[in-house]
Amino acid sequence: MAYDDLRDWIDALDRAGELARIRAEVDPVLEITEIADRVSKGACKKYGRPGGPALLFENVKGANGIPVLINQFGSARRMQMALNVERLDEIAERIRLLLNMKSPEGILEKLKMLPMLADLGKFFPKAVSTGSCKQVIRKKDFSLLDFPVLQCWPLDAGRFITLPCVITRDPRTGKRNVGMYRMQIFDATTAGMHWQRQKVAAEHYREMLRRGAAGSSESGAGKHAAVDIMARSGGGSMLAPGERPAGKMEVAVAIGTDPALTFSAIVPAPPEVEEFMVAGFLRQKPVELVKCETVDLEVPAGAEIVLEGYVNLDELRTEGPFGDHTGFYSLEDEYPVFHVTCITHRKDPIYATTIVGKPPMEDGWMGKAVERIFLPLMKLTLPEIVDVNLPVEGIFHNLMIVSIRKSYPGHARKAMNGIWALGQAMFTKCIVVVDEDVDVQDIGDVVLKVFNHIDPERDIQFTLGPVDSLDHASRLPNFGSKMGIDATRKWPAEGFTRPWPDEILMDEKTKAAVDMKWKDLGIE
Ligand SMILES: Cc1cc2nc3c(=O)[nH]c(=O)nc-3n(C[C@H](O)[C@H](O)[C@H](O)COP(=O)(O)O)c2cc1C
Ligand SMILES: [Mn+2]
Numbered sequence: 001m002a003y004d005d006l007r008d009w010i011d012a013l014d015r016a017g018e019l020a021r022i023r024a025e026v027d028p029v030l031e032i033t034e035i036a037d038r039v040s041k042g043a044c045k046k047y048g049r050p051g052g053p054a055l056l057f058e059n060v061k062g063a064n065g066i067p068v069l070i071n072q073f074g075s076a077r078r079m080q081m082a083l084n085v086e087r088l089d090e091i092a093e094r095i096r097l098l099l100n101m102k103s104p105e106g107i108l109e110k111l112k113m114l115p116m117l118a119d120l121g122k123f124f125p126k127a128v129s130t131g132s133c134k135q136v137i138r139k140k141d142f143s144l145l146d147f148p149v150l151q152c153w154p155l156d157a158g159r160f161i162t163l164p165c166v167i168t169r170d171p172r173t174g175k176r177n178v179g180m181y182r183m184q185i186f187d188a189t190t191a192g193m194h195w196q197r198q199k200v201a202a203e204h205y206r207e208m209l210r211r212g213a214a215g216s217s218e219s220g221a222g223k224h225a226a227v228d229i230m231a232r233s234g235g236g237s238m239l240a241p242g243e244r245p246a247g248k249m250e251v252a253v254a255i256g257t258d259p260a261l262t263f264s265a266i267v268p269a270p271p272e273v274e275e276f277m278v279a280g281f282l283r284q285k286p287v288e289l290v291k292c293e294t295v296d297l298e299v300p301a302g303a304e305i306v307l308e309g310y311v312n313l314d315e316l317r318t319e320g321p322f323g324d325h326t327g328f329y330s331l332e333d334e335y336p337v338f339h340v341t342c343i344t345h346r347k348d349p350i351y352a353t354t355i356v357g358k359p360p361m362e363d364g365w366m367g368k369a370v371e372r373i374f375l376p377l378m379k380l381t382l383p384e385i386v387d388v389n390l391p392v393e394g395i396f397h398n399l400m401i402v403s404i405r406k407s408y409p410g411h412a413r414k415a416m417n418g419i420w421a422l423g424q425a426m427f428t429k430c431i432v433v434v435d436e437d438v439d440v441q442d443i444g445d446v447v448l449k450v451f452n453h454i455d456p457e458r459d460i461q462f463t464l465g466p467v468d469s470l471d472h473a474s475r476l477p478n479f480g481s482k483m484g485i486d487a488t489r490k491w492p493a494e495g496f497t498r499p500w501p502d503e504i505l506m507d508e509k510t511k512a513a514v515d516m517k518w519k520d521l522g523i524e
Pocket of ligand 1: 197
């Protein structure tokens with residue numbers, strides 16, 4: 001059963017013994033991070049499982065009684081619960097079923113397809129006239145400082161909203177995007193809008209710039225200004241006065257939604273796919289949307305807190321540093337500024353947040369879910385892929401281990417290039433390709449075989465391209481090199497004619513014989 005909203009989900013966590021309520025007073029500045037970090041790393045002995053329980057802090061200093069929820073996705077079990085499955089691969093199977101749809105032959109096959117077609121109807125969001133996110137509507141006298149927003153780490157530039165579902169509209173198609181982009185609180189009514197340049201909302205912003213520029217000048221000067229701000233935003237200095245295409249872009253932010261929607265905001269869905277549909281697919285129930293008060297956007301009706309506002313197309317401000325999921329602080333940079341025009345919320349809102357830092361942390365479990373769910377979609381373009389592992393310490397963009405069914409010379413390199421061309425997988429700094437007989441989930445097996453099988457000079461491939469904005473080692477921000485390791489067995493057709501040794505494996509007969517006498521050996 002889908003969860004209606006955040007509190008329905010919190011109740012389910014509570015019933016399942018997956019929630020710890022903390023009544024002692026805690027400080028949203030640094031202290032909640034230290035507690036959540038210890039819990040993520042296994043400090044909660046009573047709980048037993050990796051990731052600890054979700055934490056609901058009920059007495060947060062200076063929070064006007066607003067509780068703080070953190071670590072809601074922070075374990076394999078909670079990630080499965082959030083998406084209503086026993087195993088994450090169930091979702092992959094549902095996607096596979098959808099993708100395998102073929103024209104039915106005969107009435108029986110048509111009948112069999114009906115439930116799937118009915119399922120399709122659940123993907124589409126449903127417009128409703130009002131919802132609990134409207135219990136309190138503040139068009140003036142609102143303040144971002146009213147909420148218990150965390151300062152996560154000592155050298156952070158300030159307090160950051162870390163789990164916001166940022167909603168924007170594509171000016172070309174009208175389609176809406178939901179992306180999770182952190183927001184640094186600047187003051188009561190403004191915050192940073194940290195959509196990195198390769199993300200979908202950043203493209204909406206650029207499209208608005210292009211339009212503003214096209215309208216603002218016949219001489220083409222406006223167009224140059226737009227190109228200039230595009231080149232600089234998220235990677236350079238402020239604009240000179242006078243070169244600014246005027247205008248604004250509307251943005252709405254939902255904080256504290258049902259877990260499928262929150263999760264869908266981090267899913268690297270193709271730009272043309274609305275995350276509201278992704279959430280509808282995941283929860284198998286439509287997302288209910290309600291119109292905003294001051295902007296032409298829709299937000300989840302049951303959200304705990306909604307921020308409405310806009311970013312000026314001509315305004316950038318220094319954002320960061322911020323203790324990031326790389327385990328290091330991401331450097332400060334220029335990003336758009338979000339201006340709040342209205343805040344609506346429940347009468348007793350719950351503030352949902354997360355922290356990122358050295359793995360393993362809450363976001364690691366979310367990333368693993370993305371890895372499982374995206375496997376069938378990767379296979380759609382790269383059918384040779386057997387399995388993929390993004391180890392959490394590889395922080396999702398540094399290391400991808402992928403096994404393939406190798407069928408022709410150079411196949412491993414084709415797979416690498418395909419992955420670097422696949423949406424956000426473009427950021428992958430190192431791709432390791434192995435043959436299908438290597439279990440990519442077994443790091444020991446991977447290390448043994450990869451480093452036995454490679455001739456580094458021959459098998460390592462470098463390429464240049466976009467890199468993650470969080471990469472602090474690349475030669476330039478957002479641009480640098482990537483590496484692929486072809487650790488598949490090389491073929492004569494690839495110029496390798498030396499004999500290849502057999503892997504050491506005991507024969508089945510001997511193994512069975514030892515199984516039989518194992519107990520009698522007295523060495524167990
Ligand atoms: C906790 C968390 C925080 C994130 N913060 C940011 C961020 O500040 N900026 C960003 O561009 N991506 C951030 N991401 C990653 C994006 O949410 C992710 O790339 C998502 O696919 C973007 O959506 P989009 O494809 O619709 O742009 C974050 C992810 C998580 C889990
Ligand atoms: Mn998107």
